[in-house]
Amino acid sequence: MKIYNEIDLYRYNTMKLHSIARIMYEPENVDELLAIFRKLKKEDTAFYLLSAGSNIVFGARIERPIVYLMSFNTNMSFCEDGILECGASVRIQSLLEKIKEFSLGGIEYLASVPSSVGGAVYMNAGRGRKIKRSISDYIESVRYLDIADMQIKNMYGNDGYLYRSSPFQSLNTVILSARFKFIKQDVDITNRLIKERLAYSQRYLSADKPSCGSVFCLMNPVIMRLLRGTRYGGAIFSKKTSNWISNIDNAKVGDIEVLIGKAIRWHKVFFSRYKIEIRFFK
Ligand SMILES: Cc1cc2nc3c(=O)[nH]c(=O)nc-3n(C[C@H](O)[C@H](O)[C@H](O)COP(=O)(O)OP(=O)(O)OC[C@H]3O[C@@H](n4cnc5c(N)ncnc54)[C@H](O)[C@@H]3O)c2cc1C
Structure with a gap:
């Protein structure tokens, strides 16, 4: 350790x-x-x-x-029936490479997401709200540590996962690993889908500057569009991508909070619903 x-x-x-x-x-x-x-x-x-x-x-x-949590469980192994057990510390890109070897696929849209498997399950990482696709589509079960009684348990199935939300967000738990059942898919198709996703990300997302991806998981798109280019200190609402804050000059947490505060105020003015996706550790 x-x-x-x-x-x-x-x-x-x-x-x-x-x-x-x-x-x-x-x-x-x-x-x-x-x-x-x-x-x-x-x-x-x-x-x-x-x-x-x-x-x-x-x-x-x-x-x-x-x-x-990026070192404690980097195992990936197939168990029965084409089900892959994957440690929480594995990077999504390594998971993608692994399933490709076995002509499996389904999560190519996560190729551009700099996530761990544990983080992706916790956040139910996926595509935009309207597209309704996320990592939970392939979850068979999740193995986790329940801090309340210090027991290791399994949660079976994928009930209770919503847009950017998993049952683990309301529990005091550590995700240890997850079992997935991916779809059979020719490796050429998987490679093409990964390439398309990376090209999309380069073209439409401000992934060239440090960020946390989307700021809100529920917001008014008109307000977020109007805020594009708004800067405070070293942080800016991306000019290229709505709902995205980039660190362009040694930003501080306070700079990011001011920008998010502005967005929240506008949502309140227009009685629009909002929910922040990113987490603050303070
Ligand atoms: C360039 C960029 C693009 C992005 N694109 C997308 C996208 O397309 N789709 C999308 O959904 N998200 C996207 N994101 C957001 C982010 O990558 C995801 O939310 C991701 O799943 C977070 O995983 P992580 O491993 O980084 O977790 P962290 O950021 O380290 O943690 C996130 C939360 O999960 C909890 N957590 C992490 N691991 C565990 C664990 N093992 N057990 C219990 N709790 C845990 C943490 O405590 C924290 O609350 C993007 C981010 C960036 C920077």
């Missing part, structure tokens, strides 16, 4: 914020992970779970312990 004190989280978040974490644990297997949570539970300490950091905005300093 690795333990970092006073660590700069710059390389652990895709928004590229400099944030100092008082302490960060990096378990390298499930036993180490269990040991950390036993300790945190015994001390009754609140903590943050961090995977690929592609949906998180960090405060300038984080006092709560962070448990970094």
Whole structure:
């Protein structure tokens, strides 16, 4: 297990914020992970779970312990009936490569998403709201640690997953692995779909600058379009992509909060519903 004190989280978040974490644990297997949570539970300490950091905005300093989940379970193996069990620490791109080898597919649209499997399950990562496609379409079961009783459990099926929402968001759990049943698909088709997704991302999304992807998962698209190009400090609502904040000049958490605050105020003025997708760790 690795333990970092006073660590700069710059390389652990895709928004590229400099944030100092008082302490960060990096378990390298499930036993180490269990040991950390036993300790945190015994001390009754609140903590943050961090995977690929592609949906998180960090405060300038984080006092709560962070448990970094990108090393404890990188296994991928086929079990019965074409079902693949995949560790939470696996990157989505590695999962895509693996299933391609076995002529399976279905999640090529995630090729442009800098996510872990655990983070993707937690956030139910997927395409835009209207397209109704997300990683949960292929979930058979999820193995997780229930912090309340420190038991490892399984959640079967994919009920309770909604747009950018999973049942784990209202539970105190750590996703350990997931079993997926992907569709049979010729590797040439998979390669073509991945290529198309990456081209789409390059053309329409501001993925060239540090960001967290979409800011809101429920919003008024007209308001978000009008906010394009609005800048505060080092952060800007992308001119190219609505609902997307880029870090263009050493942005601070406060810059991002001001921009989100502006968007929320406009939603309130027009009685529009909104929900923030990105998470704040402060
Ligand atoms: C360039 C870019 C493009 C993006 N495109 C998309 C897109 O097309 N579709 C989409 O849905 N999202 C997109 N996103 C957003 C983001 O990538 C997803 O939300 C992603 O699934 C988050 O995964 P992560 O591993 O980075 O999780 P993190 O950002 O590290 O964590 C996100 C949340 O999940 C929790 N979490 C993480 N791992 C676990 C675990 N093992 N157990 C329990 N909780 C956990 C964390 O505590 C946190 O609350 C994009 C982001 C970027 C930067």
